[in-house]
Amino acid sequence: MIQVIQAQNITLAYLKQKFALHKSEDEQFFREWFDYIPEISELEKQYLDRVKNNYLNVLENAPLLEEAVKMVVLSPLLDLAGFYGHPFYIATEESVEISEEIIIDDEDNSEETQEIIKGKIDVLVLQDKLWLLIIESKRSSFSLAKAIPQALTYMLANPQPDHPIYSLVMNGEDFQFMKLIKQDKPMYALSDRFTLYRRENELYKVVNILKKLGKVLI
Template identity: 45%
Template sequence: MTQSIQAKTLTLRDVKTKFNCQLAEEEQFFREWIDGLPEITDEEKRYLDKVKAGYANSADYPMIEDTVKMVVLAPLLFLADLYLNPFHIEAEKSVELVTVDENILVRGSIDVLLLIESFWVVAIEAKRSQYSVEAGLPQLLFYMLNDPSPDRPTFGLLTNGSNFRFIKVIKQDTPQYALSYEFVIDRANDFYEVFRILKRLAGIISSNTSDT
């Protein structure tokens, strides 16, 4: 009998054991978030600065539903041209997170978005900011490992609105994954780097898509 797996119940250990997925140890495995990043224009910097200011303003008030996507993620994807062909957005899944923090029941959610084949985004939303980006890693790995393109690398982005990590998965032979450093929206030029990496990965995926 085929075992049914619910993504919302998965832990990172579950993903590693059920899919034999391993953390890549080679430094060269995921160089796409480091090498060949595009330059950023002054106009793009001004736009990103405005997004950062909007996030800072929103963070002063109680979080509302869809704050992550509306305030930070949506304008970031827009600036990176990820609403244009060949990309499009499909809302794949929404997973609820429930924890107890200081005797307060805290509810959040993980929204999984598919931008194009082989490019996933996970947005973590919470009423309070205790959910790290790693909270969505098991679910993101699950969807990336089930991507129907085993011959090409799959890329993803984890964000809770303030923190960002990129991920790469290769499914050939033994599935492997690697993560970028964690970027923080209000730390130095981190948000600029997030945008540059996003553009770089979008260019790689767009090129891979046109070659098929």
């Protein structure tokens, strides 16, 4: 029997149970988001101030849908981080499928069930065929807590398990990075959460981290 599960419906509890995924509490596991972060220029800061103002101005009229979040906020971030140029390239709506076989035993018979998780990655940054960064973008009213299990599911689908994979989940106003390493038991960690609802423009930090990850990944 085959059961299809949509990635957007996956929970952390499911990932822990089916894939033995666990969260690292070691600060050294994910130093990339805070250690030796490169500075951005004053011109880049001015541009990011405009991105922040554009988002907040548009949000005054109505909550932004996912495509609007990508257009107003995500695209400028990818541009400033250098992910539109060599050696990177961008794939969108990349289909992902993970299969998990489960054997159910009872007194009378043994039944094998195959669970297939399907989804589409919003934005995937690659170098050659190497997955580098997964970005899951949601509408402005969507909680990142719901986006994190979906992004982790895509990270588990990384076809190069010997390499770490990074992710950014965002909804236009909140941003959080993740790192996952697939070992005997896959392990992940989260960065702090950044938001546009602080006096300081935290898009500066988001772009700084994206640039740092770009250097690490190369």
